[in-house]
Amino acid sequence: MGEEEGDRRTEALLEKLSESSYNPSEEPQVRRTGTVWTAMAHIITAVIGSGVLSLAWSVAQLGWVGGPTAIVFFAGVTVVQSSLLADCYISRDEDGHGVVVRNKSYVQAVRLYLGEKSRLFCGFFLSISLFGSSVVYTLTSATSMRAIQKANCYHTEGHGAPACSAAGGGSDVYYMVLFGVAQLVLSQIPDFHNMAWLSIFAAVMSFSYSFIGFGLGAAKVIENGVIKGAIGGIALASTTQKVWRVAQALGDIAFAYPFSLVLLEIEDTLRSPPAESETMKKASRASIAVTTFFYLGCGCLGYAAFGDATPGNLLTGFGFYEPYWLIDLANLCVVLHLLGGYQVYSQPAFALAEQWFATEGSSVDLNVFRLCYRTAYVAAATAVAVWFPYFNQVVGLIGAFSFWPLAIHFPVEMYITQAQVAPWTARWLAIRAFSAACLLVCAFASLGSAVGVFGSKES
Template identity: 60%
Template sequence: MVEGGRGDRKTPLLPKLPRDSDESEEEVVRTGTLWTVIAHVITAVIGSGVLSLAWSVAQLGWIAGPLALVIFAAVTVTQSSLLADCYRSPDPEYGHIRNHSYLQAVKLYLGGKSVWFCGFFQKTSLYGCAIAYTITSATSMRAIKKSDCYHKEGHKAPCAYGDSFYMLIFGAVQIVFSQIPDFHDMAWLSVVAAIMSFSYSFIGFALGIAKVIANGSIKGDIGGIPLSSSAQKTWRVSQALGDIAFAYPYSIILLEIQNTLKSPPPENQTMKKASMISIFITTFFYLCCGCFGYAAFGNDTPGNLLTGFGFYEPYWLIDFANACVVVHLVGGYQVYSQPVFSFVDRWSSDKFPNNGFVNNFYTIKLPFLPAYKLNLLRICFRTIYVASTTGLAMFFPYFNEVLGLLGAFNFWPLAIYFPVEMYFVQRKIETWTKKWIILQTFSVGCLLVSIFAFVGSVEGVLSEKLS
């Protein structure tokens, strides 16, 4: 049964008045807790990046590799703390204003051209993550097929399969899940995805330990994998830093996640605590997967720990781990795509308030399922969005290089620059004070790392495309 008419959005348009009152927020029921936020964060952070960390440690070596992981973890905790404080903005008339999204916070605190630049980097980053997750999911699905082939035909069998078919399958699944209205309706998906991320991270960690024990020695070197020239080594190191940068920050969706929290206690306190717990857990798994992967394979460390076939047996465990990757990335894709969907919904309704295509909702009632509010704009835009990410993933199916490029491109502006600048305004920190100098030094240092990683990652993508 279908009922047509104007539907109320669960996440309303931003109120015209700059206020956060019960009247303007009455349609939003915030039920998020510390644990649901931890699930969202782990789903966002532990993604395809964890699978490349053994390769990254192998490029950097036994000292620089683990140290880089710890430093990026500390940077992520710092920037997430700064950004969490920017969720509520003091207002002389209404007390405070909620910043429902990263872009809204930049508009309020910084305004001007900062909004345009932030919007460009944020949407590019979110869109890029969707492409990366499509590549990774297809790689894992293909790995399941190859694992079964190797088990039946032998490890030297020509078990070659393409990625395109699996990318199309993943895209079809995402078209369905993209009809989830918003973050408030997907806590269950994040919980499932977080469980999956723990599962395959732990399996990768356990297989690494088993391989080290079987070898009877720890492989690897202080300087990492040796290459024929210093230039090649430099490019590989920069790509490795880009991969690590991709594996950590989640600043572009932090405020959207924080906006799901109920209060009291204050949202920034809960968000900071959730970030600390989540980053501690993820860093533990990152160190285990990265270091034991390198210890197990040394100079032969694969680019993707679970699909590079450093492990062949037990094949069923490899299959299960890769299945967990796929299920997790179904949720991860949505975590990074929902902010884009929400932005388009709000902008369209504000721009075309009387357009039925944009604003009309039709209630669909199917047997044994809850009623669903169908909107034509959502179906059309979200389907096109998923189709475009799938198409680009098919054109650039380079796992390590794409991850490094995305991580380096977005790391400094979104994870460092804007959070630091907004924090200055929110806390009214004056120029050349001690805290201002410390945070600016922190920002400049991260900028230099980001530029270095970006240049090397671009070289890697171009080399793969031309080869």
């Protein structure tokens, strides 16, 4: 029964390939020069972002057992799903040798392996996730820019100065608009193949502020002479509040990891030999190992330093006041990193719209459409950030809502089709169990994060 089902899957996939309008000889000549190092730069730029700044808060909600366990769990999940998705980049002929299709984007791969209905379903979640990441990056950059102003004020006026607590209180909008203007310029970068320099620069910035956050947390623990925090995390007034906080914390951690929505775009920049999937898996494993080290360091040291007073954003919550120039440098690195990180998540959204426009055969010039669409996209992301300026809640909601469909469901289904995994075999059952477990965790996190976002808006 399993073999018959596998044969049917193979026939269906070959039929889709034969119906595809793709012809390798007609593919535009793109120079793929990427290496494991450039892939790591893209991944680190995509993964180590605003999510790392909320991890100390997340660990504080989950406690000394739950916090590190959740970080390691999502790291493991990301290793598995990135490996599954990397194998879906190239669809080969029946003999397994010739390249039939290069799936240069997530949506293209979903359409080929799973069909048009799945593509539409995927496009909905992908659009929300990509746009949501732009909103979160706008929020984070504005918070970091204002933190620089406040740090200088605290240094000059004293740590308890009331004027500094209110410094820039109404200026977040100004900083969001400033960041948006910068993105209007960067958004004119044509595509991923022209972004290696920006990703390398952004990756260096992410390492810089992660090191600073790591070091500040360690220094604070040494200064305190004691490790703060509790096994069960921060105690709240009611069990219901605790449950929602735990759910929100899981959403924050989920947001901090996956890069599945840009993995195939990154893989399409890689040269071969060796096989692109082999290079991508190596880059993914190395990048996730590095980011997990920093995540555990920033999350656990932040909680150890501040305990129940752990801020929502480690570098802007002002548990750290001095040395003020180091706080300034860290927040500047955050802003510079997010300038590139924003583009890593925006380019697939731009490509989606522009591919649709090109297929419509409109009389409007593509360059004019690109300018107008990308400008409108950045303006809309900035406007939403202004309307919902709740960092931890927004991070958690976007992470939890999009994690399972994009990082788990579609990669699993595509891999089963691509690898022709027969139903009810041990491998099939293991993959299905993996998907189901992640679904339960993400449903719980989504509910708690939604309560956090809309509860904050109402209050």
